[in-house]
Amino acid sequence: MRKPIVAGNWKLNGALADNESLVLGVLDGMPALEGIDVAVCPPFVYLPQVVRLAESTALDVGAQNCSEHENGAFTGEVAAPMLADVGARYVILGHSERRAMYGETDQIVSEKVKAALAAGLTPILCVGETLEEREADETEAVVRRQLAAVISGNGIQAFDRIVIAYEPVWAIGTGRTASPEQAQAVHAFIRGQLADHDAGIAQSVRIQYGGSMKPGNAADLLAQPDIDGGLIGGASLKAEDFLGICRAAA
Ligand code: PEP
Numbered sequence: 001m002r003k004p005i006v007a008g009n010w011k012l013n014g015a016l017a018d019n020e021s022l023v024l025g026v027l028d029g030m031p032a033l034e035g036i037d038v039a040v041c042p043p044f045v046y047l048p049q050v051v052r053l054a055e056s057t058a059l060d061v062g063a064q065n066c067s068e069h070e071n072g073a074f075t076g077e078v079a080a081p082m083l084a085d086v087g088a089r090y091v092i093l094g095h096s097e098r099r100a101m102y103g104e105t106d107q108i109v110s111e112k113v114k115a116a117l118a119a120g121l122t123p124i125l126c127v128g129e130t131l132e133e134r135e136a137d138e139t140e141a142v143v144r145r146q147l148a149a150v151i152s153g154n155g156i157q158a159f160d161r162i163v164i165a166y167e168p169v170w171a172i173g174t175g176r177t178a179s180p181e182q183a184q185a186v187h188a189f190i191r192g193q194l195a196d197h198d199a200g201i202a203q204s205v206r207i208q209y210g211g212s213m214k215p216g217n218a219a220d221l222l223a224q225p226d227i228d229g230g231l232i233g234g235a236s237l238k239a240e241d242f243l244g245i246c247r248a249a250a
Helices: 018-031 044-055 078-086 096-101 104-116 130-135 139-154 157-161 182-195 199-204 215-222 239-247
Strands: 005-009 039-041 059-063 089-092 122-127 163-166 206-210 229-232
Touching: 005 089, 005 206, 018 039, 018 044, 018 059, 018 089, 018 239, 039 089, 039 157, 044 139, 078 104, 089 104, 089 139, 104 122, 104 139, 104 157, 122 139, 130 139, 139 157, 139 182, 157 199, 163 182, 182 199, 182 206, 215 229, 215 239, 229 239
Parallel strands: 005 039, 005 229, 039 059, 059 089, 089 122, 122 163, 163 206, 206 229
Antiparallel strands: none
16 A cells, blocks of 8 residues: 655745745644645745744655755755755655756756755656647657656666656646546556566555646545645645645545
8 A cells, every 4th residue: 555645846935924824724734634644845945944843743844856966066056965954855856847947857857866865855756748748649758768767877776765746747837637547547657667677666656646736636636546646736835725635635
């Protein structure tokens, strides 16, 4: 049995006062959530605040990115050991916004996964196709390529410590969600790709769905056999919406 995991990707949103009421709101609903992992991923500068708010609770905290480098002359970057140092447990890597807007290649994502694992963090590795790629029937080829880079850079055993998020780019922030059947097909494909290397790891790895997941559509998506949780953007910014999704996963 895989333990579901729901993580909120706050993206470039937040302020001290807003974060506090959002986290306290989420914490209010946490006691009712049994048997799932829940995390929130604020912008870097708010990690210490959110770690402090979540201290001694079941709520975990993650970052949205990290450098592939450990330290040195990389102005503006934040290293994985720094994230661990301030109490982050997860780090989202390879998000489509970073791939598309900040030039993160499969190779860079793989190096970031390596850096995160070396720092003891759990990477949430995002994969997924654009609308053009889906329409060209390239979904499987794209996801295969994105996974292969991380497998060849880190070894299949690394997936023991990785969470995968399947995020069709056309569903992120668009209000357009993959149907449960569409998502399930790609989740099963991802598991199959890993099974080609190690059947045990393929069965145990947790694969989140991400892309306009909301309280109203979460239950149908999460009922699919290979969907083990959600990576939530917009709906993670309201405690009630985020908790609604968490309740559907619990
Ligand atoms: C995301 O950015 O990871 C995401 C899934 O966003 P949204 O839920 O807003 O589509």
